[in-house]
Amino acid sequence: MLQHLFAPQLVVLYVLVGCAVYVHFRGRERLRFARQIGDHSTYLAPYNVLMYAGSAVPNEPVIPVERFPELDKLKDNWETIRDEAARLFDEGFIRAAAKNNDWGFYSFFKSGWKRFYLKWYDDFLPSARQLCPKTVELLNSIPTVHGAMFAMLPPGGKLGAHRDPFAGSLRYHLGLVTPNSNKCRILVDGVECVWRDGEAFMFDETFIHKAENTTDVNRIILFCDVERPMKYGFMTAINRWVSHHIVKASATQNVEGEHVGVLNKVFGKLYELHLGSRKIKEWNRTVYYTLKYSIGVLIIGLIVASAFR
Numbered sequence: 001m002l003q004h005l006f007a008p009q010l011v012v013l014y015v016l017v018g019c020a021v022y023v024h025f026r027g028r029e030r031l032r033f034a035r036q037i038g039d040h041s042t043y044l045a046p047y048n049v050l051m052y053a054g055s056a057v058p059n060e061p062v063i064p065v066e067r068f069p070e071l072d073k074l075k076d077n078w079e080t081i082r083d084e085a086a087r088l089f090d091e092g093f094i095r096a097a098a099k100n101n102d103w104g105f106y107s108f109f110k111s112g113w114k115r116f117y118l119k120w121y122d123d124f125l126p127s128a129r130q131l132c133p134k135t136v137e138l139l140n141s142i143p144t145v146h147g148a149m150f151a152m153l154p155p156g157g158k159l160g161a162h163r164d165p166f167a168g169s170l171r172y173h174l175g176l177v178t179p180n181s182n183k184c185r186i187l188v189d190g191v192e193c194v195w196r197d198g199e200a201f202m203f204d205e206t207f208i209h210k211a212e213n214t215t216d217v218n219r220i221i222l223f224c225d226v227e228r229p230m231k232y233g234f235m236t237a238i239n240r241w242v243s244h245h246i247v248k249a250s251a252t253q254n255v256e257g258e259h260v261g262v263l264n265k266v267f268g269k270l271y272e273l274h275l276g277s278r279k280i281k282e283w284n285r286t287v288y289y290t291l292k293y294s295i296g297v298l299i300i301g302l303i304v305a306s307a308f309r
Helices: 008-025 033-038 045-054 069-076 078-090 106-111 126-131 133-140 233-245 262-283 285-307
Strands: 114-120 145-153 158-162 169-177 184-188 191-194 200-203 209-213 219-227
Touching: 008 033, 008 045, 045 233, 069 078, 069 133, 069 169, 069 200, 069 219, 078 133, 078 145, 078 169, 078 219, 106 158, 114 126, 114 133, 126 133, 145 169, 191 200, 219 233, 262 285
Parallel strands: none
Antiparallel strands: 114 145, 145 219, 158 209, 169 200, 169 219, 184 191, 184 209
């Protein structure tokens, strides 16, 4: 009996559940338990807990940006970056995805949020090299910046409470064109950060966070994913391998013809299934949730049953 309880598939399940419980209760704010079960942060919890354990910076919602001196050149040249971002926005390049191929941020588009990718855990996008070369040159001189984009939140725009799935990076925001008002802000585990022109802050995006712009002015920022500093060299190597071989599969395009990662190709195919599930939810929420949780129970049941064969 004991050997069945410690079958490899059950050990994996124990680790997943234990790490997911830790992630759920990490910080002061949390998702509803039912939502947490289906959230991507649940299934990436083992990797994220490893990143938290080896982190060389505090496991806190907001981290002093001064701990990242290599990013000073971005703030020092914020007006140059702003000018390129503002021109892109005026010309319509900062926009929502034209197709269902941006899995990481597709839910944001409903609020009017728009973006222009500079790089995403890979090389710089060709359109970024062509349209904003000065910003690309600055970012290219900072190897720890693995992802970057311009992001716009319109007047009245709100992003609901959520966790980002990957703890191997930290999120850097630099204000470019902002209302310079406390009414345009992000709350990270309840800690308020306000976007202001030329000012930057760093936060851990795997804490619950939400954003709002209740002014009548667009907010445009430089949004970067920066490598989480680790205490040990082997953990840095693991994190870089995952970033450059797995996370880059979520890459997408600004314009037609640019590379789309495999995760977003699959997402595009699965989106129709997602729309079908939403129709079921609109028709009968009880049926929707019964089906959703029955599938989860079935999968766990099959794993347990396989351990006792």
